[in-house]
Amino acid sequence: MKPALTLHERTLNLTRFPVRKIETLQAWDAADEYLINHTHDMELDPQRPILIFNDSFGALSCWFSTQGNVTSITDSFVAKQGCITNLKANQLPQINIIDCLAELPEDPQLVLIKLPKNHRLLSWQLQQLCNHLPEDCVVIGAAKVKEIHTSTLKLCEKYLGETRTSLAVKKARLVFIKPNPALAQPMPAPKKWDVPEHGITLTNHANVFSGESLDIGARLLLKHIPQKSKYTDIIDLGCGNGVIGIKAAQLNPQANITCVDESFMAVASCEANARLNLKVPEQIKTVVTNCLDSIQYSSADLILCNPPFHQQTTITDHIAWQMFCDAKQVLRPKGQLIVIGNRQLGYDEKLKRLFGNVDIIAQNDKFIVYQSGK
Structure with missing residues (x-):
């Protein structure tokens, strides 16, 4: 893994977040380099904002932090922490970091x-x-x-303005878009649909997983959420729109439900769905964090988890592994972790290695629901 980005006689030491003991992936890609090289000779006004969208670990934010008034817009808590970590590591000025639902700064000069x-x-x-x-x-x-793809460029044309592309460099490409104010229209409302078999109505912001219908993994897990009076604290880990946590709350009205996700849009959707579906929305508390980083040890009786198997565009199982490790710390003695995963992911081996036990409580052609006890 290459930790240093060197361009134009300048070097940044960049790491992915969360930091792993053995990291095989670097914290930037060829598209970041292409953007930096293309804008290197651009004359920038130090007062007008530079907006950077979807900066995975802060490579672009670090590079431009000394060149102007930078605002990074991200839906990812992990990306935000990666950016903060890399700015500090390289002794660079702080920048403004906001989530995708926040108001943008006025009069920007450059958007990446x-x-x-x-x-x-x-x-x-x-x-x-x-x-x-x-x-x-x-x-x-x-x-x-x-x-x-062609569909990507059509979206740029449809919603922002005239679009053209660059030649490819190191398997990356730039897309140049000329803003056309005539295309402006009111922002769309979040998608909404019903899950009639569970009496739940869901609303989803744009970046929430399975944003237009209930995914088939969640549909299976919903059927196997336990209902027990002994549960006082339940966690929906990687909550997305909160459907699992909401169902757990309906089945266990005596329990406090904590819904955790690293996506700001997911947590905002979960909060809206709690208000839509629960008589007492306050039964659900939401937390934006990386896995269970900010959750107290030995504080939960049951953790429900539908882990992601990618980070940005990278397929990986390290997020699921961290979720399982965190769950073991956060569960009380005799607490239970219930996980759903694609068959080919082999979560049973990881769970047995970590907890010493694993049971299959449900399965279909694509998914398996596992249970492990502390």
Whole structure:
């Protein structure tokens, strides 16, 4: 793993977050380098804002932090902490870091977008920009060549303005978008749909997993959430829109439910769904954090978990492993962890290694629901 980004006689030491003892992936990619190289000779006004969207671990934020008034916009708590960590490590000025639902700074001069794979998020961000940008603002998107499709460019044209692309360099490409105020329109409301078999109505912000229907993994897990009077504290780990935590609250009205996610949009959706579906919405508390970092040890009787198997665009199992390790610390003695995962992910081996026990409580052609006890 290469820890140092060196360009234009300047070096940044960058790490991914959370920090792992053995890291095999670097904290930036060729698209970051392409953006830095392309804008190197650009004359920037130190007073007008520079907006950076979806900066995975702060490489772009660190680079531009000495060149102007930088605001980083992210939906990821992990990305935010990575940016803060790398700014401190390189002794760079602090920048403004906001979530995707916050108001943007006025009169930006430059917008850099690491184009997300989630087209719902991209559409939302482009519409937000179209409502906000002055006509002289320079907008440049970037991603790996394989992640920029015709549909990606059509979204840029539809929601922000005239779009053209660069040549490919190191398998990355830039997308240049000229803001067109005539395309501005009111921001769309979050998607909403019903789960009639459970009497639940869900609303989802743009970057929440399975944002237009209930995913089949959650549908299976919903059928196997236990109902026991002994539960006083239940955690929905990686809560997304909160459907699992809401069902747990309906089944266990005596319990305090904590819904945890690293996505600000997910937690905002969960809070809205608690108000939509629970007589006492305060039964659910939400926390934005990395896995269970800020949760007290030995404080939960039951943890329900549908782990992600990717970080940004990288497929990985280290997030699930950290979730399981954190769960063991946070569970009380005799507490239970219930996990759902794709068959091929082999979570049973990890759970048995960590807890010393694992049972299969449900399965179908694609998913298995596991249970381990502390």
